[in-house]
Amino acid sequence: MSPIKYTLPRILVICAIGGIGLPVHAVQPLVCLIQPSKIAEVGTSVTGVIETLRVERGDTVKKGQVIAILRNDVERAALNVARSRAQADADVQAAIAGLEFARQSTVRGEDLIKKKFISEQALDKTRTEERVAVQKLAQAREQSRVWDREMSLAKSQLAQRTIVSPISGIVSERYLSSGERVEDRSIARVVSINPLHVEVMVPAANYGKIKTGMIATVMPELPDALPVEAIVKLVDKLIDGASNTFRVRLELANSDHAIPAGPRCKVSFDDQVMGTLNSNKLTPQSATTRMPQNVAAPAKLVSHVSSAPQPVEPPSIEKSTLNALENWRRAWESKDIPRYLAAYVANYLGDQTSHEAWLNQRESRIQKSGSMKIQISNAEVRPMAGNQASVRFQQNYQSDGYSDVTIKSMLMTLKEGKWLILEERSQPR
Secondary structure: OOOOOOOOOOOOOOOOOOOOOOOOOOOOOOEEEEEEEEEEEEOOOOOEEEEEEOOOOOOEEOOOOEEEEEOOHHHHHHHHHHHHHHHOOHHHHHHHHHHHHHHHHHHHHHHHHHOOOOOHHHHHHHHHHHHHHHHHHHHHHHHHHHHHHHHHHHHHHHHOOEEEOOOOEEEEEEOOOOOOEEOOOOOEEEEEEEEEEEEEEEEHHHOOOOOOOOEEEEEEOOOOOOOEEEEEEEEOOOOEOOOOEEEEEEEEOOOOOOOOOOOEEEEEEOOEEEEOOOOOOOOOOOOEOOOOOOOOOOOOOOHHHOOOOOOOOHHHHHHHHHHHHHHHHHHHHOOOHHHHHOOEOOOOOOOOOOHHHHHHHHHHHHHHOOOEEEEEEEEEEEEEOOOEEEEEEEEEEEEOOEEEEEEEEEEEEEEOOEEEEEEEEEEEO
């Protein structure tokens, strides 16, 4: 598979880091917040008492899943009555039999009138009885349709006593409990966090530079969070006069629910970092940048951060981290388990509760996977403070009976001259 190249346009702006004398374009504090893409206050249009409540806060629900059931004894009884009426066809069958008898009487009367055994008046009476029988059948069938509609109405009234989730997501709040009365209050709140929305307040000076479809990098303000990519979905056409800013909304894929809704974040369009900043400087702990090629790397940080670990020069970081990534790929593909495990920090947990559990899981999966072919493309290295680097790439994995394409993000740290994997995340492409 040929490497996929990103062709979406990007904005190139440079920000100052820890007092380094680079040009600054974003001098105003910018606001960035990760929010749910949908919020539903789940309630009901009828009044009743909750009989069963089937969710708790934090539960994952699907669209259409039952949230609660109200007491429905009366509605259920009404449905049973309506169903009995709708299923009863005795009146229709009686009307059909009466019409058949009337038609036979008419045929016999016409035959007898020819033989002059009955009068014309008797034949007219027979024909009138046939027409009446036709109307009685039509009336019986119409009544049957009315009963069908009454049954549908009873079903709808019963369905109103069952409250379902209008969206797929997470139950963020549960307001009521079983036995409580529902009138004008919501029962629960469901939020959708896949995808997430990232709301950014951007200075008016950047209006026209950010377009829908652009790719941005989002850094959630969470412990050990890795940068992830988001796509610009909405750029407001209105500038707020009081703050001289406009809003930009990005869409962030979150299929594994790894990122919660609510935290602040920093958003970069290439090298411009937009986030909740107290000034136009970032501390070494929060700095995330890629040095532009035409700007020399600083020899040292300013005095107030001189005690922090000195970062490796950006060109050396990119080359050495990519070499470490390639060694990791080769070890994995060739099933060299000791060399593969050595690519991670000594206490790596992954998605397990202990390092030993993770070691056993990886060794078992690699041995059972059969022959493997692993390709890496579009690798992007982002140097970080404290001799760390974020690496993002596309991984094409193929083994006996299974293949996938994922976007992986790794946080790597330099230990005794060797880049080791500190954290690893992946999402389907």
